[in-house]
Amino acid sequence: MSEDAGKMMDHEQLLIHLEPAWERRNWCNWLGCSESELEHAVTYVGHDPDNVRRFLRQAR
Structure with missing residues (x-):
């Protein structure tokens, strides 16, 4: 279960976020x-980058 949560966090970090500036x-x-x-x-x-x-x- 903890491996799945880690994969979700890693994937989330690879996404483009417009905030913070x-x-x-x-x-x-x-x-x-x-x-x-970009927006x-x-x-x-x-x-997705x-x-x-x-x-x-x-x-x-």
Whole structure:
């Protein structure tokens, strides 16, 4: 049971969170996008970094 909880936490840490502001800025730096582009991508495809990266690449 504790292994399952650990896996959920690890997966949760790999998601893009827009709050707090420092985390949003870090994702923008890592993905090379503006905050508004990041917010739009997360709204459209969800919080998975791979999906957001693909969305941003196709939008350019």
